[in-house]
Amino acid sequence: MRFLMLVKHGENPGPPPKDFLDAMAKLGEEAAKSGTMLQSGGLSPIAKSTCVRLSRGQVTAIDGPFTESKEVVGGFAMFELKSKEEAIEGAKQFMELHKKYWPGWEGETEVRQVLGPEAFDPQT
Amino acid sequence: MVLSVVVTTTDAHRAIDAVWRIESARIIAGLTRIVRDVGLAEELAQDALVAALQQWPESGVPDNPGAWLMATAKHRAIDHFRRNTLLERKHQELGRELEAKQEMAVEDLHTAIDDEFGDDLLRLIFISCHPVLSTEARVALTLRLLGGLTTEEIARAFLAPEPTIAQRIVRAKRTLADERVPFEVPRRPELAARLSSVLEVIYLVFNEGYSATAGDDWMRPALCEEALRLCRILAELAPEEPEVHGLVALMEIQASRSRARTGASGEPILLLDQNRALWDQLLIRRGLAALERAEKLGGAPGPYALQAAVTACHARARLPQETDWPRIVTLYEELAQLTPSPIVELNRAVAVAMAYGPAAGLQIIDTLVSEPSLKAYHLLPSVRGDFLFKLGRLSEARAEFQRAASLTRNARERALLLDRARACSESQLNSGSR
Numbered sequence: 001m002r003f004l005m006l007v008k009h010g011e012n013p014g015p016p017p018k019d020f021l022d023a024m025a026k027l028g029e030e031a032a033k034s035g036t037m038l039q040s041g042g043l044s045p046i047a048k049s050t051c052v053r054l055s056r057g058q059v060t061a062i063d064g065p066f067t068e069s070k071e072v073v074g075g076f077a078m079f080e081l082k083s084k085e086e087a088i089e090g091a092k093q094f095m096e097l098h099k100k101y102w103p104g105w106e107g108e109t110e111v112r113q114v115l116g117p118e119a120f121d122p123q124t
Numbered sequence: 125m126v127l128s129v130v131v132t133t134t135d136a137h138r139a140i141d142a143v144w145r146i147e148s149a150r151i152i153a154g155l156t157r158i159v160r161d162v163g164l165a166e167e168l169a170q171d172a173l174v175a176a177l178q179q180w181p182e183s184g185v186p187d188n189p190g191a192w193l194m195a196t197a198k199h200r201a202i203d204h205f206r207r208n209t210l211l212e213r214k215h216q217e218l219g220r221e222l223e224a225k226q227e228m229a230v231e232d233l234h235t236a237i238d239d240e241f242g243d244d245l246l247r248l249i250f251i252s253c254h255p256v257l258s259t260e261a262r263v264a265l266t267l268r269l270l271g272g273l274t275t276e277e278i279a280r281a282f283l284a285p286e287p288t289i290a291q292r293i294v295r296a297k298r299t300l301a302d303e304r305v306p307f308e309v310p311r312r313p314e315l316a317a318r319l320s321s322v323l324e325v326i327y328l329v330f331n332e333g334y335s336a337t338a339g340d341d342w343m344r345p346a347l348c349e350e351a352l353r354l355c356r357i358l359a360e361l362a363p364e365e366p367e368v369h370g371l372v373a374l375m376e377i378q379a380s381r382s383r384a385r386t387g388a389s390g391e392p393i394l395l396l397d398q399n400r401a402l403w404d405q406l407l408i409r410r411g412l413a414a415l416e417r418a419e420k421l422g423g424a425p426g427p428y429a430l431q432a433a434v435t436a437c438h439a440r441a442r443l444p445q446e447t448d449w450p451r452i453v454t455l456y457e458e459l460a461q462l463t464p465s466p467i468v469e470l471n472r473a474v475a476v477a478m479a480y481g482p483a484a485g486l487q488i489i490d491t492l493v494s495e496p497s498l499k500a501y502h503l504l505p506s507v508r509g510d511f512l513f514k515l516g517r518l519s520e521a522r523a524e525f526q527r528a529a530s531l532t533r534n535a536r537e538r539a540l541l542l543d544r545a546r547a548c549s550e551s552q553l554n555s556g557s558r
Contacts, residue, residue, distance in 0.1 A: 033245075034146070035356035038406055078406070080349060085142035089189070096187055116383070 002038070002114040003079045003087040005094070008071040009107030011046060020101035027097055031077075036090075040077035071107065078114070087111045136181040139189070144173055147190040148272040151197050153244035156307050158201055162251060163297035166269065168204065172197035245270075246361040247307050249354070253322040256303050261296040262325045263332075268293050271350045281347050282332065322358065323371050323428065326351050330375050334382075335534075348379055359414065369418035370429030376411030377435040380404040391536055396444045408439045430459045434471075449479035466495045474507055482514040502531035506541060513548060522548035 016024075031037040043049075047065040081087050091109040098105045148169060155165035172193045186192040252266040267273045267281075275293065279286040310318040333347025355372045362368055384398035393399075415436055418429045425433065434455050441447040456472035469492055477485025489508050498504045509524030525545035529538045 029360075033357055033360040035353035035360075038410065080353070082145055082346070082349075083138075083142055085138045086145055089139065089142045089146060093188070093190075 001081055001083065001087075002116060003081055003084070004112045004114055005077045005079065005087070005091060006073050006110040006112065007075045007077075007094075007107065008073055008110060009105065010070070011065075011072055013074075013105060013107070017102055020098070023097050023101045027094070036079050036081055038078045038080055040075070042075040043073060046072045074107075084111070084113065087113075136185060137177065139185045140173070140176050140180055143176075143185075143189040143193065145272045147193055148173075149248065149270045150190075150245060151194055152269055153248040154194065155197055155201055156248060156251070157244050159204070160307060161301055162248075162265075162269065162307075163294075163301060164204070166297070168200045169193075169197050171200045243309065243361075245357065246309050249322055249358060249361075250309055250318055251300060251305060251307055253318075253325045254300065254305050255318070255321050256305055257296050257299060259325070259328070261292050261299070262321070263328060264289055264292045265296045266325050266354070267329065267350065270354055273350070277346075281344055319362070319365060319367065323355075323367060326355050326358070327371060327375070327428075329354075330378075334378060345382065348375070348382070351375060352379055359417075363417075364421065366418040366421040366423060367426040367428050369414045369421070370426055370432050373411045373414035373418060373432035374428050374435055376407045376414060377432065377439050380407035380411065380439065386536075392540055395438060400442060400444075403439070411439065412436055425458070427459060427463050430455050430462065434459075447478070449475055453479050466492055466498050467501075470498070470504060470507060473511075477511055477514075482511040486511045486515065500531055502528045502537070502541075504528075505531070509544065513544070518548045518552045522552075 028037075028040070031040075045064075049064045049066075051062045051064070051066070053060055053062060079087060079090065081090070088111055091111050094109055098107070151169045151172070152162070152165050155168050156162050159165050159168070175196050176189075176193060180186075180189075248269060249266070252269050253262045257265065263282075264278055267278050268275070273281075275290045276286055278284075279289040282289070309315075329347050330351035333344040333349075333351065352372075352375050355368065355375060359368045359372050380403050381395070381398060383404065384400070384402035385393055387393055411432070415429065415432045418432070419425070434452050437448050437452050437455070452475040453472065456468060456475050460468045460472060469488060473485045473488035473492070476488055486508070489504070489511065492498055492504060493508070495504075505524040506528035509521045509528060512518075512521035512524060522545045525541050525548065529541035529545065532538050532541065
């Protein structure tokens, strides 16, 4: 089963502490060594993003920043795992890492299954 | 922040199951280095799991469940050592000096287990795939120790009775202990042979999942994913080995086609007929990157890198007619020199037919017809039938498709072949000739 992890936090979490960056690097290495992380990436600040929107029959492109957004997606990772529980465990460890190395940081990891053919199989 | 959610027993069990899958291999690997016995290490790890099953539903899942399991298993290992020492002391009247040494050993044990896990994992892979074990035993032990699969799951995947697999694993562990197989990463010159044993096991697991030789299931995705995961781990642990990257590349690209390989009712769809929009581009990119890593390490490409290069030719072609068949012919020629086999010749025949026409392909395949090792191999008549069909030799083609159908053990493949045989008859009727 494939899972997309979306890491969300307040718009300006500030620069991450060095310990956190080191721990992240180690976690990334371990994730690669676990053979389950297919892809990951950080995203540019939302101030530099553009929203292309369809509303009332009109397609418009609006540049950031978007003052109304409280939480933004800062990064993502794609995993191939055996169960949703495994994905949740992974996300918990990821949040524990924030708790330990980045005091004051608040945010969330949203765990979303990427639907493949097996998601529609009544047996699974 | 403390989660005040009530953890139900089932929730805890599912979480434990997940933690076990993530952590078990590393725990078993770390313990094996200390206790020098894979069987005992697995037992100790299992003890820790049982402790979790007893405690977590009550206490909740700890913040760092992996560390909890490791610490518990570590204590069990120390208890085990102490117990054995006591026993020994009773028998041998050991002096105080030795006792002091033992205390030190326990301290060492703590630091030793906390060391880098990567090397232990690599050692565990090598010992599970040790040539002293039969191939079947290597496969079962690898899936059990490194894949965290239960005996039942392995039995289901290989359509074998559960007691058979359980026995196989017990015997494998005993053999490793009896033969005193060291828990180590082999050095050159032994490394090459040992590594190829590991890669063979991984690819065998993958193929068992990918091409299901028996039964009604065309695919068993769990086995493919497990093989791929193991090989990705191996690539991180042994990054200097081009063939490891070659095998990763080969499997990533093959796995990228899994959604396109079967139709709505589960029937197989051949490579050139697949809807390439269904190919998984993420896996293709990963596969091509792995192939590049293999090639960058230099040297003549090994058999896995060559096969990966063939699959890459297909992956790069957006349309079947864009496939670089002459390049594939060259790759199969290289592969035939490296690992000559009738199967490679059969594949070369297919590539030659695509590059230079079915008559050229048929010429090669006709030299294989008397090959004893291919006598019961359904793909030989299946491919030969295809060439004959394209050459308009329909009666011969039909006979070959029927023969192929009688040889395959896969129900869905059989149906496909019988369809092709019927198509020969229909073409004959329509053209009113031959």
